Amino acid sequence: MVEREMGGSTDNCNHSGDTEPPKSPEDESSERPEAQCTQDLKSVLITSVLNLEKLDVDLYRGTHHWVPRSQRLFGGQIVGQALVAAAASVSDNLYAHSLHCYFVRAGDPKVPVLYQVDRTRDGRSFTVRSVRAIQHGQPILICQASFHMLQPSPLQHQFTMPVVPQPEDLLTVEELIHRYLSKPDLAKKSRQGLNKLLANEVPIEIKPVHPPHFYRLSAVELRKLFWVRARGYIGEGNMKLHCCVAAYVSDYAFLGTALLPHPNYRAQFSASLDHAMWFHNTFRSDEWMLYECESPWAGGSRGLVQGRLWRRDGVLAASCSQEGVLRVKPVTEPSKL
Numbered sequence: 001m002v003e004r005e006m007g008g009s010t011d012n013c014n015h016s017g018d019t020e021p022p023k024s025p026e027d028e029s030s031e032r033p034e035a036q037c038t039q040d041l042k043s044v045l046i047t048s049v050l051n052l053e054k055l056d057v058d059l060y061r062g063t064h065h066w067v068p069r070s071q072r073l074f075g076g077q078i079v080g081q082a083l084v085a086a087a088a089s090v091s092d093n094l095y096a097h098s099l100h101c102y103f104v105r106a107g108d109p110k111v112p113v114l115y116q117v118d119r120t121r122d123g124r125s126f127t128v129r130s131v132r133a134i135q136h137g138q139p140i141l142i143c144q145a146s147f148h149m150l151q152p153s154p155l156q157h158q159f160t161m162p163v164v165p166q167p168e169d170l171l172t173v174e175e176l177i178h179r180y181l182s183k184p185d186l187a188k189k190s191r192q193g194l195n196k197l198l199a200n201e202v203p204i205e206i207k208p209v210h211p212p213h214f215y216r217l218s219a220v221e222l223r224k225l226f227w228v229r230a231r232g233y234i235g236e237g238n239m240k241l242h243c244c245v246a247a248y249v250s251d252y253a254f255l256g257t258a259l260l261p262h263p264n265y266r267a268q269f270s271a272s273l274d275h276a277m278w279f280h281n282t283f284r285s286d287e288w289m290l291y292e293c294e295s296p297w298a299g300g301s302r303g304l305v306q307g308r309l310w311r312r313d314g315v316l317a318a319s320c321s322q323e324g325v326l327r328v329k330p331v332t333e334p335s336k337l
């Protein structure tokens with residue numbers, strides 16, 4: 001399996017059950033994995049989605065877990081798996097620092113994805129891999145990923161992390177949905193939509209900072225802020241793996257940011273066209289990170305969104321950009337959540 005080639009060990013066990021209150025990151029990272037855990041939603045990211053099967057040199061096969069209702073493969077899954085494939089032939093002293101992808105065809109959830117890696121260049125400090133994600137003999141995604149060795153520099157700066165409530169003081173998406181569903185006067189259509197959302201087996205935990213915003217119930221500002229982490233315990237592992245998980249995480253709830261300024265419209269068809277990420281510092285994708293998303297522009301049936309993933313200590317972990325196709329239609333009756 002590719003993961004073994006990536007070095008580092010990943011613990012398949014998880015330590016934050018759905019029923020028990022979320023543990024603080026310190027609790028989780030201090031726990032030692034005890035019992036043998038079966039694969040479940042909380043470890044599926046690592047044990048299957050990002051655990052590719054090696055078919056040949058530089059050729060891998062990925063399986064699916066969660067698929068959006070559009071029945072197109074989730075873009076974050078394809079990006080995360082492409083980065084796993086790219087990283088497999090890169091030595092452990094190099095770190096993923098950027099990736100750039102185009103989604104050129106919809107992914108078919110009925111068949112696995114093949115990842116064909118080209119070892120574009122192994123330089124003195126930078127190494128570049130090109131990956132084609134292939135289904136039915138055609139590329140669905142083309143990706144370039146670059147890896148860099150540690151080269152410290154006195155030149156450092158970053159934006160300042162937004163001041164927001166801590167995740168321990170916020171509700172998860174699931175808890176919010178249950179709260180909305182408890183409203184007796186909830187519109188039937190909204191109730192159906194929320195139950196479908198609850199049924200999503202997304203291996204990501206999300207705590208919106210401004211819930212009405214997250215669900216576009218009010219366009220107070222053009223930013224979407226939410227705490228996010230992969231479900232389950234990944235452990236220190238190796239940074240390549242955490243970058244692959246962050247790639248998966250970064251594409252969820254991202255493109256919808258471009259609809260925030262337009263509460264009177266909803267997407268009739270939306271799909272990511274490209275996705276770019278820059279990894280700035282080490283981070284743990286299984287610990288809460290703040291995802292700050294904004295949309296500087298939309299037009300011509302496209303929208304551009306930009307995101308910053310922040311560590312809890314205020315360090316900027318990663319930056320993301322994505323343009324997507326957005327074909328919209330007027331909202332006939334605003335949601336009554």
Ligand SMILES: C[C@H](CCC(=O)SCCNC(=O)CCNC(=O)[C@H](O)C(C)(C)COP(=O)(O)OP(=O)(O)OC[C@H]1O[C@@H](n2cnc3c(N)ncnc32)[C@H](O)[C@@H]1OP(=O)(O)O)[C@H]1CC[C@H]2[C@@H]3[C@H](O)C[C@@H]4C[C@H](O)CC[C@]4(C)[C@H]3C[C@H](O)[C@]12C
Nearest residue numbers: 068072074075103104105106214252253256269271272327
């Ligand atoms: C995570 C969910 C999904 C986000 C993704 O991952 S998208 C998947 C990755 N990207 C792609 O698959 C794109 C691949 N590329 C292509 O398919 C093509 O290149 C394309 C289509 C871009 C261009 O093709 P081309 O042939 O050149 O051009 P067209 O002719 O225009 O297109 C042809 C096909 O396109 C379809 N189509 C075109 N127009 C329409 C239309 N008007 N209506 C319907 N379909 C149309 C059609 O298939 C055509 O093909 P055909 O063969 O003719 O059929 C996220 C998605 C939703 C999010 C949730 C949501 O926003 C609600 C919550 C919001 C909250 O804030 C966060 C939580 C949410 C639950 C949120 C969570 C997620 O972000 C999802 C689930």
